[in-house]
Amino acid sequence: MLPGVEIEFQNGQLGTVLNRPDGTFGVLASAVAVGTTFLLEKDYEVKSMLDVAALGILPSVGNYRLYKFLQEFYNEVGSGTALWIMGFANSKKVSDFFTPDVTTQKTPAEKLLDAANGAISGLFVSFDPSVDYTPTIETAIDSDVLLALPKAQLLAESYTKTEYAPFFVYLEGYAFSGDKSTLIDLTTKTYNRVGVMIGDSQKRTGTVPSKGAAIGILAGRLAAKAVQVNPGRVRDGAIKSTTAFIVDVPVELYDVGSIHDKGFVTLRNHKRKSGYYFSDGPLACEPDDDYHYIPQRRVIDKAFRLAYDVLVEFTxxxxxxxxxxxxxxxxxxxxxxxxxxxxxxxxxxxxxxxxxxxxxxxxxxxxxxxxxxxxxxxxxxxxxxxxxxxxxxxxxxxxxxxxxxxxxxx
Known part of the structure; x- marks a missing residue:
């Protein structure tokens, strides 16, 4: 075994009662290649929509959802923040992004993590499959999301242990049926490095159909704030988007509390305040887990990185x-x-x-x-x-x- 530093996360310390460099993120996205400027399964680092334009990524067929993610991300965080991008063929499912290759035992997501040399502290997924993809609805969302959850958790845990570069993952609650009663309860799971968002800035049956979520807004809000800040903090102001929907229903007309209670990130409004806000920042685990909420996850991960940077000097x-x-x-x-x-x-x-x-x-x-x-x-x-x-x-x-x-x- 190589000499080094081993740090184990503690849990159960907070006694939760039921009742920057750290803002460098990556996005794994369904996409189509653009000439030689944007190739699939190749890493790209951008810092503004000007860089996105230079790659040739436009809101056209095949790259609409990726462009939407990027635009909403930079609307929230502003230009200058680094974001790593990797596109995948629209024949690949989200669970494929986190499935190890049988030969190399490396997941596609690791290519982006490795390219960033440990800088990525959060991964977000923007899924836009081919038109012939038919989601299998299980517990009110695409069953592939349920397959991706444990795989993303396993990757995050193993990468933290081997590369000393902890990160979290947010997935979309793809193809949410709108049936809150049959929606899976994520608060019964154990994935304290993975979260799921439901809710978009456009309708399901809009000009461009949307079965995903406004996850670019979530990424931008987190990247713009210090690690201890909750994405739903009201005094930070409303999100930049002036529209928010659950399927085709405006957020203010939907029972978003039912989605929130089942451990999903979603959008909401506050009485007598204009605009939309995040409900909270949960991850897919029990509420009494110390890392159930993204602020605690980001805080402990930053402390981990800093402690490692110091202790490795003593090796x-x-x-x-x-x-x-x-x-x-x-x-x-x-x-x-x-x-x-x-x-x-x-x-x-x-x-x-x-x-x-x-x-x-x-x-x-x-x-x-x-x-x-x-x-x-x-x-x-x-x-x-x-x-x-x-x-x-x-x-x-x-x-x-x-x-x-x-x-x-x-």
């Missing part, structure tokens, strides 16, 4: 030890403080973690080296504690409203 370094082979306290402190300083400067100071600024010892992060580990005989330094303090989110606000009581003058 094969010579360490001072005690006579019994355990690491000396001073050497352990050097490691601990290096991790804390990195995360504090790049996350806590940026408002991405909670801490008490009046307490000089509180950095929003705790790092403790195991002083009992025999490093001499095992060649292993154990970090017995690495935790960051998440922000809380006001999903519900309770207000006791009443009249000021009248007091007696006597």
């Amino acid at each position: 094969l370094d010579d360490i001072d030890v005690n006579p019994n082979g355990t690491i000396q306290a001073l050497s352990a402190t050097v490691i601990e403080q290096a991790v804390i300083a990195k995360i504090f400067s790049e996350m806590t100071v940026e408002g991405e973690l909670s801490y008490d600024p009046s307490d000089t010892k509180d950095k929003g992060v705790i790092c403790k080296v195991d002083l009992t580990q025999n490093v001499t005989s095992t060649s292993i330094i154990k970090i017995k504690q690495l935790q960051v303090r998440s922000k809380a989110y006001a999903r519900f606000i309770e207000v006791p409203l009443g009249f000021v009581p009248i007091t007696s003058n006597n």
Whole structure:
């Protein structure tokens, strides 16, 4: 085994009650090639719609959905943000994007991840199959989405472990039938790196039929904000699109709460506020999973990346030890403080973690080296504690409203 760093995610720490570089994303999309400027299964990095135009991607047959994703992404985030693109033949299904090749054991999605050299922290899928594709509706959505969920989760987990480049995935709830009662309940699943969105900026039966979702808007909203920010945060304002539909029904006329309750990202409106907002940012897992919501997922993934960047510098370094082979306290402190300083400067100071600024010892992060580990005989330094303090989110606000009581003058 090569010398290196191994970091395991903890779960069950938040006690959830039921009642930038980190904004570099990638899109896997059904598409058609455009001459020599845009080839299928080849990686491209763009930073604006000007770059998209240079590739020859237009809102025409074959690339309409991809163009729509890109346009809505840059409408939300603005020019200058890097986005990686890879197009696939419209004969491929979403589950194919995450299915390993029998020879190489590499998934098509990994080609894009590898090309970005670990920079991608989120993958989004824009599906636009050939006209002869007939989705098999199972639990109110295309059954291929159900096949893609565990495959995307497996890839995200394995890539994090082997490449130290954690990421999440958002899929479309493709071909949602509109039947909320039979819709699959994602809150019973265990895919805490994969989410699904239902809801689009155009009608199902519009000029160009749409069975997908406005996932480019979600990607743009997440890319535009720091990792701890919920995509549905109201004070960030409405999404740029002035229309939002569930199948053919305007969002304000559909029971979007039923979609939200089943663990999907969707669109909503707020009374007496104009425009549309995201309902929340869930992933397809139980609500008491620490990483059920995308802000916590992004926060812990950023902390993972930063911790790895620091700790890998200590690989094969010579360490001072005690006579019994355990690491000396001073050497352990050097490691601990290096991790804390990195995360504090790049996350806590940026408002991405909670801490008490009046307490000089509180950095929003705790790092403790195991002083009992025999490093001499095992060649292993154990970090017995690495935790960051998440922000809380006001999903519900309770207000006791009443009249000021009248007091007696006597």
